[in-house]
Amino acid sequence: MLNYVIKRLFSMIPVLVGISILLFFMLRMLPGDPAQVLAGQMASPEEIETIRKQLGLDRPVYEQYLSYLGRLVRLDLGRSARTQNPVIEEIWARLPNTALLAVVAIGLACLFGIPAGVISAVRPYTWVDYAVTMGALFGISMPVFWLGLMLVVVFAVVLRWLPAGGTGSWQHVVLPSVTLASFVVAFIARMTRSTMLETLSLDYISTARSKGLKEEVVVIKHALKNALIPIVTVVGLQFGLLLGGAVLTETVFAWPGIGRLIVDSILARDYPVIQGTILIFGLLYILVNLAVDILYVVIDPRIRYE
Amino acid sequence: MTVNAEPLLRVENLYTRFDTMDGVVTAVDGIDFDVHAGETLGLVGESGCGKSVTALSILRLLRCPPARIEGRILFGGRDLLQLDADAVRSVRGREISMIFQEPMTSLNPVLAIGEQVAEGVRLHQRLSRRESWQRAVEMLQKVQIPSPEIRAAQYPHKFSGGMRQRAMIAMALSCGPKLILADEPTTALDVTIQAQIMSLMMQLKQELNTAIVLITHDLGIVAETASRVIVMYAGQIMEEAPVRDLFKDPRHPYTRGLLGSVPVIGRGQRPNRRLQEIPGMVPSPLRMPAGCRFHPRCPQVAPRCCHEAPPMVLLGEHRRVRCWLETV
Amino acid sequence: MSEETEPNVCRPAELPSENRWRRFWVKLRRNKAAVAGGVLLLLYVFCALLAPVLFRGDPAAPNLILALEPPSFKDPLGTDELGRSILGRVIYGARISLLIAVGVIAVGLLIGVPLGLISGFFGGKVDFLIQRATDAMLAFPGFLLALALVSVLGVGINNTVISIGISMIPLYIRLVRSCVLTVREEVYVEAARAAGTRDGMILLRHILPNVMVPITVQTSLGMGTAILFAAGLGFLGIGVQPPTPEWGAMLGSARAYLFNAPHVATFPGIAIFLAVLSFNLLGDGLRDALDPRFKI
Numbered sequence: 001m002l003n004y005v006i007k008r009l010f011s012m013i014p015v016l017v018g019i020s021i022l023l024f025f026m027l028r029m030l031p032g033d034p035a036q037v038l039a040g041q042m043a044s045p046e047e048i049e050t051i052r053k054q055l056g057l058d059r060p061v062y063e064q065y066l067s068y069l070g071r072l073v074r075l076d077l078g079r080s081a082r083t084q085n086p087v088i089e090e091i092w093a094r095l096p097n098t099a100l101l102a103v104v105a106i107g108l109a110c111l112f113g114i115p116a117g118v119i120s121a122v123r124p125y126t127w128v129d130y131a132v133t134m135g136a137l138f139g140i141s142m143p144v145f146w147l148g149l150m151l152v153v154v155f156a157v158v159l160r161w162l163p164a165g166g167t168g169s170w171q172h173v174v175l176p177s178v179t180l181a182s183f184v185v186a187f188i189a190r191m192t193r194s195t196m197l198e199t200l201s202l203d204y205i206s207t208a209r210s211k212g213l214k215e216e217v218v219v220i221k222h223a224l225k226n227a228l229i230p231i232v233t234v235v236g237l238q239f240g241l242l243l244g245g246a247v248l249t250e251t252v253f254a255w256p257g258i259g260r261l262i263v264d265s266i267l268a269r270d271y272p273v274i275q276g277t278i279l280i281f282g283l284l285y286i287l288v289n290l291a292v293d294i295l296y297v298v299i300d301p302r303i304r305y306e
Numbered sequence: 307m308t309v310n311a312e313p314l315l316r317v318e319n320l321y322t323r324f325d326t327m328d329g330v331v332t333a334v335d336g337i338d339f340d341v342h343a344g345e346t347l348g349l350v351g352e353s354g355c356g357k358s359v360t361a362l363s364i365l366r367l368l369r370c371p372p373a374r375i376e377g378r379i380l381f382g383g384r385d386l387l388q389l390d391a392d393a394v395r396s397v398r399g400r401e402i403s404m405i406f407q408e409p410m411t412s413l414n415p416v417l418a419i420g421e422q423v424a425e426g427v428r429l430h431q432r433l434s435r436r437e438s439w440q441r442a443v444e445m446l447q448k449v450q451i452p453s454p455e456i457r458a459a460q461y462p463h464k465f466s467g468g469m470r471q472r473a474m475i476a477m478a479l480s481c482g483p484k485l486i487l488a489d490e491p492t493t494a495l496d497v498t499i500q501a502q503i504m505s506l507m508m509q510l511k512q513e514l515n516t517a518i519v520l521i522t523h524d525l526g527i528v529a530e531t532a533s534r535v536i537v538m539y540a541g542q543i544m545e546e547a548p549v550r551d552l553f554k555d556p557r558h559p560y561t562r563g564l565l566g567s568v569p570v571i572g573r574g575q576r577p578n579r580r581l582q583e584i585p586g587m588v589p590s591p592l593r594m595p596a597g598c599r600f601h602p603r604c605p606q607v608a609p610r611c612c613h614e615a616p617p618m619v620l621l622g623e624h625r626r627v628r629c630w631l632e633t634v
Numbered sequence: 635m636s637e638e639t640e641p642n643v644c645r646p647a648e649l650p651s652e653n654r655w656r657r658f659w660v661k662l663r664r665n666k667a668a669v670a671g672g673v674l675l676l677l678y679v680f681c682a683l684l685a686p687v688l689f690r691g692d693p694a695a696p697n698l699i700l701a702l703e704p705p706s707f708k709d710p711l712g713t714d715e716l717g718r719s720i721l722g723r724v725i726y727g728a729r730i731s732l733l734i735a736v737g738v739i740a741v742g743l744l745i746g747v748p749l750g751l752i753s754g755f756f757g758g759k760v761d762f763l764i765q766r767a768t769d770a771m772l773a774f775p776g777f778l779l780a781l782a783l784v785s786v787l788g789v790g791i792n793n794t795v796i797s798i799g800i801s802m803i804p805l806y807i808r809l810v811r812s813c814v815l816t817v818r819e820e821v822y823v824e825a826a827r828a829a830g831t832r833d834g835m836i837l838l839r840h841i842l843p844n845v846m847v848p849i850t851v852q853t854s855l856g857m858g859t860a861i862l863f864a865a866g867l868g869f870l871g872i873g874v875q876p877p878t879p880e881w882g883a884m885l886g887s888a889r890a891y892l893f894n895a896p897h898v899a900t901f902p903g904i905a906i907f908l909a910v911l912s913f914n915l916l917g918d919g920l921r922d923a924l925d926p927r928f929k930i
Contacts, residue, residue, distance in 0.1 A: 149892060
């Protein structure tokens with residue numbers, strides 16, 4: 001098991017190298033002087049000179065890349081052109097906010113999406129199924145940021161039950177996490193439905209029924225436990241969408257997370273922060289996929305990683 | 307065999323139809339038969355003839371819709387088709403249980419074997435978790451699975467095909483049912499293992515006095531185990547006979563065709579005798595031929611067979627055949 | 635109980651016969667949801683083509699006297715913060731969004747499909763290189779990849795199309811490659827190769843037609859995603875820029891007036907929602923009609 005985790009961690013290396021190459025050339029693609037770009041428009045000539053030395057722009061490209069990689073490994077992502085704070089600090093300060101939102105949203109999405117999908121699969125082609133299927137389709141077609149705005153109008157402007165944005169109390173978490181969950185819940189419900197439909201038609205379900213088990217037991221103990229394996233994969237993949245959605249949701253609710261940070265940095269052309277946040281997003285995504293792989297072992301007895 | 311006793315199971319005029327996008331498919335087309343306590347009834351025919359659907363209809367394991375089941379299935383004085391869902395569940399596994407064809411896919415991959423045997427016992431005999439597990443281990447021992455305590459805690463992927471089928475048998479017998487519907491129980495197994503599994507089933511059947519409906523397309527197995535045989539074709543019963551009579555004197559051309567395609571190794575036979583096949587294919591259930599359903603493939607076809615369906619002709623007790631040849 | 639052949643991710647189908655297409659049409663027409671999606675989509679195309687007829691005047695010209703008017707007889711959907719008719723802007727917005735969607739898919743198809751074909755058909759080093767690049771791109775969720783590209787390329791409609799288009803390329807590469815791998819082993823492809831048919835010919839005549847089914851489905855669903863992504867970028871202020879009437883950008887500026895004029899934020903959102911919904915309904919219907927077993 002431990003060996004497997006280590007092996008999987010090593011297999012992340014090529015992807016990480018790929019990401020770093022993408023990020024490295026991202027700046028070289030920009031028109032103009034990379035040192036100037038990294039330092040920001042307000043920087044003094046001395047500051048630009050320091051960065052130029054640091055980047056070693058006079059040296060060959062592969063050397064530049066290697067020293068860039070060296071700095072990445074030490075999590076030295078440079079300083080923000082706007083605030084002059086180290087990028088890593090800017091990210092650390094906001095990461096918990098985004099994590100809170102993501103975890104609550106995923107939790108909500110599973111809590112509602114899985115039962116909805118199961119009910120829909122157990123009663124296929126009935127009105128319940130059509131309601132869930134249509135609801136899910138609406139969910140994946142809905143722009144999250146618009147849903148967020150509408151929730152603000154209803155719950156903050158008209159009803160005055162919840163704050164329109166910001167942080168501080170549990171009430172502040174409700175609207176952003178519901179907004180973020182709406183999208184994922186639809187995906188999970190769709191996936192759960194199709195997986196359960198397939199699972200319920202398998203031979204061992206007939207075996208279970210032939211024993212005289214109650215339908216609830218057949219569905220939950222025999223079918224859902226199997227269907228969870230693909231469902232977990234999808235939840236893991238949805239985490240990526242969730243991160244994308246977080247950028248929009250955090251903007252709607254002025255939520256101080258890394259999604260908001262990346263948008264502000266793009267608007268301010270603060271390239272060190274843009275690079276840093278994108279790197280962190282990529283890293284998070286890969287780590288979640290790893291966690292999903294490990295979760296398989298818990299659910300599926302057939303997998304025993306050596 | 308005593309034939310006057312009240313049968314254990316009586317199937318009367320059973321029709322099973324499926325509504326599909328291309329039209330209504332009649333998989334079982336008006337069949338009737340009896341099963342007596344403790345006997346082994348062979349139900350044979352090519353794949354697609356409706357024998358599996360018959361078994362699934364008896365336990366009402368088909369999803370309705372798209373399936374529609376009509377007729378009467380009398381078991382212990384009750385019509386299973388009239389029972390509510392709870393009552394049907396109390397019959398399943400306790401009084402009638404089923405063994406499926408594919409041992410590789412009929413066991414739940416994420417539950418331990420012991421649990422899959424124990425859950426039925428726990429439900430029907432109201433035993434505790436521990437007692438039912440104990441019973442599961444006993445059952446695994448009974449089907450000759452070595453070191454059953456250890457095996458019970460394992461998952462199906464650790465079991466070979468034969469071992470899985472033993473576990474299925476343990477599961478089917480765990481509540482001491484009066485009837486087992488065995489749907490091609492050995493088809494998916496190696497020949498040597500087939501024999502072991504069949505002899506195990508027969509031995510346990512004797513011990514527990516359980517009746518078996520053995521669904522198969524393998525006449526060799528039927529010859530060794532069944533006392534009576536029903537031959538099905540395209541959803542209908544073509545012939546019924548005690549096993550000895552069927553093999554000695556098959557009356558329906560289809561039965562003769564089936565027997566012709568069984569390799570017989572023994573006296574008077576050249577070892578490499580060519581296996582005979584019945585020419586043609588099983589008709590599509592959407593386009594059943596008019597008249598006798600077997601006429602397009604029948605070597606003895608007469609003009610009448612093409613447009614007039616033959617009646618079932620009774621030739622004696624448990625001896626009937628659906629063919630114009632027998633009507634003269 | 636149908637006569638379908640073995641289910642397969644990418645059914646190496648016999649070339650579509652007359653009968654098969656008719657069956658497909660019957661199935662698609664019988665699917666009410668897909669028909670609704672198709673009708674809705676036609677409505678959008680209609681709006682996009684006839685925008686100047688449906689709405690006279692300049693949708694970008696401000697008229698401050700009429701700012702933030704609620705829906706009325708004159709302006710059925712009300713006016714925005716600069717007094718422009720929201721109805722007019724929503725109608726013109728259909729043009730922008732459909733244009734973006736078509737552009738995005740064009741970028742994705744033109745680059746992704748050839749790369750996927752090459753990667754799957756030739757294998758070897760080329761395949762390895764293309765696949766590692768795809769892995770790296772897929773390490774980012776699609777929207778973030780588009781965001782990263784926009785941060786480099788800058789804002790505006792062209793850069794929106796390019797960024798989202800590039801972020802779709804790896805999806806097409808993966809899809810096409812996996813199909814090619816299945817089809818490549820088919821007997822008739824082997825036969826063509828044995829008969830000395832050139833690689834380019836095999837790709838065009840035998841492999842591409844089989845890949846069309848999943849590409850069609852992916853394209854319909856992809857257009858919905860493209861509209862959603864473009865609106866997201868517009869909303870964040872890093873996509874299409876005001877005063878161009880783009881739905882997402884309209885929502886971005888409407889945020890400031892949520893408290894006193896919520897209608898400004900309502901209608902562009904409905905426009906996005908219904909447009910994306912129409913593509914998703916159609917995509918699901920196409921998938922079911924082409925091959926119910928096929929999943930993306």
